[in-house]
Amino acid sequence: MTDSTREPRMPGSDERANADAWIPVRTEDVRAQPLPLTLYKSATITRLTGYSPLLLRAWERRHRLLCPVRGPGGHRLYTDDDLAVLKRVRNYLCAGYSIGEVAALGRSALLAESDEVVRAGARPSARSPQPSGERGPFPSRVADFQDQLEAAACSFESDRVRQLIEDCCDTMGEELTFCTVLRPLLERIGLAWDCGQMSVGAENLLSDAFRLRLLQAIETCRRGRERAQRPVVVACVAPERHDLGILCLALSLERTRIPVLFLGPAIPVSEVERACRLLAPPAACLSFKRTCTLQEAAPALQDLARAHASTRFVIGGDGVNAPRCFEEDNVYWLEGAGVEAAISLVTPQI
Ligand code: B12
Numbered sequence: 001m002t003d004s005t006r007e008p009r010m011p012g013s014d015e016r017a018n019a020d021a022w023i024p025v026r027t028e029d030v031r032a033q034p035l036p037l038t039l040y041k042s043a044t045i046t047r048l049t050g051y052s053p054l055l056l057r058a059w060e061r062r063h064r065l066l067c068p069v070r071g072p073g074g075h076r077l078y079t080d081d082d083l084a085v086l087k088r089v090r091n092y093l094c095a096g097y098s099i100g101e102v103a104a105l106g107r108s109a110l111l112a113e114s115d116e117v118v119r120a121g122a123r124p125s126a127r128s129p130q131p132s133g134e135r136g137p138f139p140s141r142v143a144d145f146q147d148q149l150e151a152a153a154c155s156f157e158s159d160r161v162r163q164l165i166e167d168c169c170d171t172m173g174e175e176l177t178f179c180t181v182l183r184p185l186l187e188r189i190g191l192a193w194d195c196g197q198m199s200v201g202a203e204n205l206l207s208d209a210f211r212l213r214l215l216q217a218i219e220t221c222r223r224g225r226e227r228a229q230r231p232v233v234v235a236c237v238a239p240e241r242h243d244l245g246i247l248c249l250a251l252s253l254e255r256t257r258i259p260v261l262f263l264g265p266a267i268p269v270s271e272v273e274r275a276c277r278l279l280a281p282p283a284a285c286l287s288f289k290r291t292c293t294l295q296e297a298a299p300a301l302q303d304l305a306r307a308h309a310s311t312r313f314v315i316g317g318d319g320v321n322a323p324r325c326f327e328e329d330n331v332y333w334l335e336g337a338g339v340e341a342a343i344s345l346v347t348p349q350i
Contacts, residue, residue, distance in 0.1 A: 037079060037080070038079070038080055039069065039071075039077035039078065039079060040077065040078045040079075040082075040083065041075070041076075041077060041078075042056055042068075042075070042076050042078065043220075043221075043223065043224060043225075044078075045078045045082070045083065045086070046220065046221075047221060047255050048083065049083070049086045049087075049090065049173060050169070050173030050174040050175045050176075051086065051170075051173055052169070052170075052220065055170055056076075056078075057076075059089075059099070059103075060076075062103075063099065063100075063103035064103070064107060065085055065086075065089060065102075065103055065107050065110070066078065066082045066085065066086070066107075067079070067081070067082065067107070068082060081111055084110075084111060084114040084115075085107055085110045085111060085114065087114065088102075088110040088111075088113055088114050089102050089110065090172075090173060093171050093172060093173075099170075099171070141171070141172075142172075142180055142181050145164060145167075145168045145177075145181050146181055146184070146185045146188075148164055149161060149164050149165070149168075149181075149182075149185060149206065150185065150188075150189065150202075150206075152164060153189075153202040153203075153205045153206040154198070154199070154202045156201065156202070156205060158205055158209070161205060161206060161209045162209050162212075162213075165177065165182070165209055165210070165213050166213075168181055169213070174213075174217050174251075178210075178213075178214070178248060178251075179248075182206075182210050183244075183248075185206070186203075186206065186207060186210070186244070189202070189203050189206060190203070207244060210244055211243070211244055211247065214244065214247040214248065214250075214251060215247065217251050218247070218250055218251050218254050218260070218262070221251065221254040221255055222254060222259075225257075225259075227259050229258075229259055229282075229350055230259075230279055230280060230281055230282055231259040231260055231261040231279065231281060232253060232258055232259070232260050232261070232281055232282060232283045232284065232285060232346055232350075233260075233261050233263060233272065233275050233276065233279065233281045233283075233284040233285070234246050234249060234250050234253075234260055234261070234262050234263070234284070234285045234286075234287075235262070235263035235264060235265075235267040235271075235272055235284070235285075235286055235287070236264070236265045236266060236267060236286070236287050236288075236289075237266075237267055237268075237269055237272065237286050237287075237288065237293070237294075237297045237301070238266040238267055238268045238269075238293075238297070239266055239293055239296070240265065240266060240287065240288055240289060240290065240293040240294075240297075240319070241265040241266045242265070242287070242289035242290075242317075243264065243265035243287065245287050245289065245316075245317050245318075246262075246285065246286075246287035246317070247262065248339065249285055249287070249316070249339050249342055250262050250285075252339050252342075252343060253285075253342075253343060253346065256343055256347070258343070258346060258347065258350055261275065261279070261281070263275060269297055269300035269301060269303075269304055270300075272284060272286070272304060273304050273307065273308075276304070276307075276308045276311055277308075280308075280310065280311070281311055282311065282312065282346065282349030282350055283311060283312040283313070283314055283345065283346040283349050284308075284311055284312070284313050284314070285314045285315075285316065285342055285346070286301070286313065286314070286315050286316075287315075287316060287317040287319075288315065288316075288317045288318075288319030288320060289317050289318050289319050290318070290319045291319045291320075291321060292319075293319060294315070294319040294320065294325060295325060298325035298326060301313070301315075301325075301326075301331075302325075302326045302328060302331075305328040305330055305331045306328060308330075309329075309330055310330075311330065312330050312331075312332060312345060312346065312349055313328075313330055313331045313332065314332045314334060314342050314345050314346065315331065315332065315333050315334065316333075316334035316335075316338045316342060320333050320334060320335050321335060322335075332345050
């Protein structure tokens with residue numbers, strides 16, 4: 001199936017030209033292939049793949065991997081084929097191939113592969129072209145980024161740390177960069193710091209760069225979106241300052257189109273209470289990295305939950321463990337990462 005046979009008609013004024021998630025386009029006037037098409041705005045593709053609009057445009061221009069059509073205002077609208085290509089690209093990048101190698105395969109080969117993968121149940125065909133040259137397996141690519149990031153942080157090269165995080169996001173996408181590269185690296189660095197083998201300055205440098213990148217990703221997700229719903233409040237309760245985990249959750253919520261109000265690290269319970277009073281949020285997600293901070297805040301938290309019975313309080317992070325500090329009907333304790341569980345607890349409230 002070629003692109004020319006699937007040239008879609010632009011959405012008319014009666015269609016949801018401003019809809020952010022997807023735009024259905026009727027194709028009665030497409031003679032060769034009267035299939036219903038879905039067009040996606042770049043913000044949606046970014047949300048689905050983790051690749052930034054800037055990167056998408058670069059891959060379109062430089063590597064001819066994407067063929068978006070233009071909307072009435074001239075903005076790019078991506079097709080299901082573009083999405084399928086991006087998924088194949090991501091698989092290859094994660095397997096250690098470079099974008100140049102993947103691009104050398106060409107869009108049609110990637111599309112053909114993607115059709116075959118769907119038919120064969122996610123098994124690439126033996127005929128599918130293979131990128132040539134040296135290729136590192138995925139784990140070595142991750143370890144490589146981690147080693148370079150650690151070295152750059154230890155020698156206080158802050159620009160290099162940021163650049164490496166950017167390169168990693170470009171190569172693997174934001175999600176894999178955050179979960180597979182940065183989070184385990186911080187764990188390793190935390191241990192090294194604990195054993196006196198890592199300076200606190202290097203740890204700060206890396207966690208600050210991670211934090212900045214997370215805030216940027218959240219901002220990108222929100223851009224251009226109407227914020228009619230009441231936001232979910234997220235915070236680290238004082239004295240807890242480890243806020244990268246709750247920022248990861250905030251990003252996941254925003255990607256699910258759930259608006260978030262991030263209050264920050266070390267927020268007193270009284271301030272969370274003020275936000276609940278003013279905004280009546282559907283949910284408040286609170287993070288505790290250490291059990292001692294949770295125990296300290298527990299009595300005030302219980303009062304807060306009782307005073308705001310219509311808000312769901314989702315409490316998570318490494319500090320949460322059994323036995324529970326207290327029980328209330330609107331309080332949910334999540335051990336482990338718990339991001340999926342948090343989203344499903346929050347969603348029905350929206
Ligand atoms: C970066 C870091 C810091 C930074 C924090 C910067 C920031 N803005 O967050 C700074 C330098 C400020 C810091 C300070 C301290 N730190 Co520190 N820190 C770390 C480190 C290295 C990384 C933590 C991190 O951000 N990980 C990345 C995030 C993304 O992962 P995560 O937190 O696990 O979150 C995931 C899940 O838990 C989940 N999640 C998190 N919250 C929530 C909430 C909900 C609702 C849900 C559903 C899910 C969820 O989602 C995330 C993604 O999956 C850890 C090492 C480690 N092993 O974790 C030590 C570590 C946590 N720190 C430690 C200590 C001791 C401290 C200090 C007390 C040191 C000191 N003496 O000053 C202070 C305390 C400051 C305070 N008041 O809180 C200890 C804690 C030991 C303990 N359990 O008591 C650790 C484990 C280091 C160690 N090995 O000893 N730290």
